[in-house]
Amino acid sequence: MLIYNTFSNSKEVFVPINGRNVLMYVCGPTVYDLSHLGHARMGLVFDVIVRYLSYLGYKVNYTRNITDIDGKIVHKAMDLNLTSEQVARFYANAFAKEMLALNTVSPTFEPKATDYLPQMIDFIQSLIDKGYAYVSSTGDVYFNCKQFKEYGKLAKKNLNELLSGARSDQVRSQDELSKYKLSPIDFALWKVCDIHETVWPSPWGMGRPGWNIECSTMIKHVLGETIDIHGGGEDLIFPHHENEIAQSQCLHDKPLANFWVHNNFVNVKSQKMSKSLGNFTTIGDLLANYSSDTIRLFVLQNNYRHPVDFSPEGLKSARLGVGRLIQSLSSLENNIDWPDFLTSHAQQPVYPSLLPDKAKIINFINGFSFNNNDHESFVNEFEEAMNNDFNTAIAISKLFSLSDKIQAESDLKNKQSLAILLKTYAFILGFKLTDQTPKIQANVAHDLVNLVIELRNFSRTSKDFKQSDYIRAKLLELGIEVMDSSKDKTSWKLK
RNA sequence: GGCGGCAUAGCCAAGUGGUAAGGCAGAGGUCUGCAAAACCUUUAUCCCCCAGUUCGAAUCUGGGUGCCGCCUCCA
Structure with a gap:
């Protein structure tokens, strides 16, 4: 199993720290607004990773946080005359529902920043004690980047470049910040603030934790000091993940994660889809017009590390493709005795521990007759594709080849066996392939x-x-x- | 300005040294009273440009062009 590691910019053989157990942490959404296709892509990419690693027999602890402390949440709450908690809860619920509607596996743990305040404060205090952080004259606590020799290693940046390479049009109030920070690149661990209701007491005064500290803290407490896979969107590489590494590695004297996996963006007319640009299509809008399988195919036909361009044409094309796969399953009898792991994903959340491994899948497949080695070569080709850094595009092309084979097969029994093979392996990629012919109104x-x-x-x-x-x-x-x-x-x- | 990524058929896209997966659209066919659907077959002498390495390059090297992302504010 090869996985592309952002840290080394190359594919590396995946070996978990602890045998068959995989510790995976993915940066989840900041819940201040509805999610868009970009978030859906993140959800789908890591969903497939969890599903496939589970297929390989790994027990995946899939932890994805909810960032519910954030200036944007505070501002939204003030605009709507609500509490931050109400805003965060509303959007966190919406996100959970959408992820379920997209047929993604639910995280094993979904920690919220607000549940880890004492641990964050401890974390920050320990960094101060070890000399990696300092309290400024305002009471803010900053991480001292110059104390960490490896700062910039993930994002391939060095301190001098960071110090000299800032865009001139981007710099704002640097003069002011320089009064409090030892170096302009130092980032906040704790920000003193008492004007909103969303503040917590700390040894440094009322305030809020910095954004980066939450992930470091939750990883430490939910998963451990070093994890196998840390994931998220590519835009998080710098500074977020870089800062997480700095905090955690300085505290624990060991790497935070062995594999850094980042998915690329969804673009609209070659521009990043984002809330701030206002060019987004929400997951809800998308689900109103396209099935989860269609959205999934649209996303997974692209390499997860490359940008994917959003377009109605692309989604339409995906919808027709899904239709063809479903069509080839029409030879399936209705009375197939599907095992629970292939049917129970309808309404309730599915957790990684419920996902089938290869032994279960093969055991099920072997209950059907194949008149040659078609199924074995299919499984080999499918795995070969997925073992190469989750090449879902190739894996999907194998599903389509299988679909053609089903249509060409004249022997009914064999046809049905192949159809079962298709449905089962489509499931590994998270497709339902259920007949979505609209019901007559x-x-x-x-x-x-x-x-x-x-x-x-x-x-x-x-x-x-x-x-x-x-x-x-x-x-x-x-x-x-x-x-x-x-x-x-x-x-x-x-x- | 610095760092990173991308450029493959009408559209989307896989492929990192051995002679171009797959999806959509198009073309021909089967089926059909006609049509639609479905199915079968087919569709890039070539991978942005130039030069080089190699028996051999979309794939490696150098140069160029275009597009995108990140770069001490907020997260």
């Missing part, structure tokens, strides 16, 4: 009955009573009683 059904009655009346006027009686009898079987009045008026009711 009640009003359409009503018009439909009227249409049949109309056709029947054509028969009656041409005195084809054999046909009209047949239609009446058949409608009655469906629970629809037809009543002819003296004139051409015909009415019906549900019996």
